[in-house]
Amino acid sequence: MSTGHRGGVKAAWQHNSLTIVFGVLLLVFVVGQAISGLAEYDETARTIGLQQISMLRYVTSSSFAVDLLENWQSEYLQFTLYILLTIWLVQRGSSESKKPGDEGRGSDEEQLVGRFARPDSPRWAQRGGWRRSVYSHSLLLVMGVVFVLSWCAQAVTGRVAENQQRMRDLRDPIGLGDYVAGPDFWSRTLQNWQSEMLAIGSMAVFAIYLRERGSPESKPVGMPHDVTTSDD
Amino acid sequence: MRPLSSLVSTGNRSCLVGAGVGYADHVRVTCPALVAVVAGLSLTACSTADEPEVTAVTQRFLGLAGSDPAAACTLLAPRTVERLADDAGDCAAGLRDARLRAPDSIRTVTVAIDSAQVVLSGQVVFLARFDTGWLVTAAGCTRASSDDAVPYRCPVEGD
Numbered sequence: 001m002s003t004g005h006r007g008g009v010k011a012a013w014q015h016n017s018l019t020i021v022f023g024v025l026l027l028v029f030v031v032g033q034a035i036s037g038l039a040e041y042d043e044t045a046r047t048i049g050l051q052q053i054s055m056l057r058y059v060t061s062s063s064f065a066v067d068l069l070e071n072w073q074s075e076y077l078q079f080t081l082y083i084l085l086t087i088w089l090v091q092r093g094s095s096e097s098k099k100p101g102d103e104g105r106g107s108d109e110e111q112l113v114g115r116f117a118r119p120d121s122p123r124w125a126q127r128g129g130w131r132r133s134v135y136s137h138s139l140l141l142v143m144g145v146v147f148v149l150s151w152c153a154q155a156v157t158g159r160v161a162e163n164q165q166r167m168r169d170l171r172d173p174i175g176l177g178d179y180v181a182g183p184d185f186w187s188r189t190l191q192n193w194q195s196e197m198l199a200i201g202s203m204a205v206f207a208i209y210l211r212e213r214g215s216p217e218s219k220p221v222g223m224p225h226d227v228t229t230s231d232d
Numbered sequence: 233m234r235p236l237s238s239l240v241s242t243g244n245r246s247c248l249v250g251a252g253v254g255y256a257d258h259v260r261v262t263c264p265a266l267v268a269v270v271a272g273l274s275l276t277a278c279s280t281a282d283e284p285e286v287t288a289v290t291q292r293f294l295g296l297a298g299s300d301p302a303a304a305c306t307l308l309a310p311r312t313v314e315r316l317a318d319d320a321g322d323c324a325a326g327l328r329d330a331r332l333r334a335p336d337s338i339r340t341v342t343v344a345i346d347s348a349q350v351v352l353s354g355q356v357v358f359l360a361r362f363d364t365g366w367l368v369t370a371a372g373c374t375r376a377s378s379d380d381a382v383p384y385r386c387p388v389e390g391d
């Protein structure tokens with residue numbers, strides 16, 4: 001490996017280690033889910049005297065897809081809601097919140113847009129009109145769109161997985177409308193939503209009183225409980 | 233101190249933030265890629281390619297059940313063959329006892345992963361996919377109840 005290439009890899013790691021590690025962990029866990037999911041699928045098939053399937057068939061089946069998507073949509077919902085609600089709602093003392101009194105969208109000066117933009121600000125933040133409006137909400141837009149798409153895809157694939165089970169049970173398959181009004185769709189959806197709300201709500205409260213030295217998700221260890229951010 | 237929402241922007245920076253060399257390219261690549269993955273997962277719901285074989289197996293099975301039950305048994309799933317053999321001594325005898333109707337006109341065919349249902353004008357047939365192709369798991373089925381949760385009643389079915 002050339003010195004220049006090694007330096008490039010090192011720089012990429014230094015600048016992007018968090019994204020790289022989470023990307024790798026995502027792949028590892030998806031592979032783990034596929035292996036364990038296939039084992040469960042095949043165990044059920046053996047029990048009822050049906051054919052076991054290959055890994056390729058399993059990971060391209062709606063059975064695998066719905067298990068993946070029901071978790072994806074809830075994660076994106078969690079962050080979409082948190083991004084949105086923390087504009088106006090606060091939790092005193094939490095590192096996950098703005099300070100009480102700072103609620104709202106913020107001024108152009110605080111947001112570094114228009115004439116307050118820096119020379120190195122993103123181009124659409126420097127401009128006015130629809131570009132700045134879109135860019136000002138781009139995080140919420142992307143997260144929200146991925147949530148909606150994932151949730152819709154969960155409905156489409158969940159219906160197929162449900163219909164497979166229904167036909168194994170010698171029952172009629174159902175249409176998409178009946179599926180999204182039925183218990184399987186909402187059971188999958190709500191069991192994920194409640195856990196996301198628990199995790200993020202408890203994180204907001206734990207961050208008031210508990211610390212993890214060195215983590216940007218925590219206040220400094222010696223910061224008083226009632227101080228909301230390190231900017232105080 | 234950065235709030236949790238900044239973790240999102242860090243974890244997905246390639247989707248969201250214009251600061252830094254090369255991030256604009258990441259926006260153009262990562263966001264469509266994420267949407268494409270979700271769209272691709274939705275495509276797993278498409279299974280119409282199996283419908284012709286499911287239809288053909290159903291018609292062949294019902295056609296043979298009356299005239300050549302031993303041949304029709306080769307189109308049955310293993311558990312269904314076992315059940316007929318347990319009940320009637322052998323599969324062919326079980327099929328004869330079941331007195332299945334000849335193939336009627338097909339109303340709907342539904343395939344979901346490795347299960348299928350064929351609704352004919354006088355009966356319903358269920359199938360499952362095996363390495364050797366689609367095989368019948370239950371036939372001659374009629375509604376046992378107006379309650380959708382109650383399975384069909386089938387003279388030919390597995391355990």
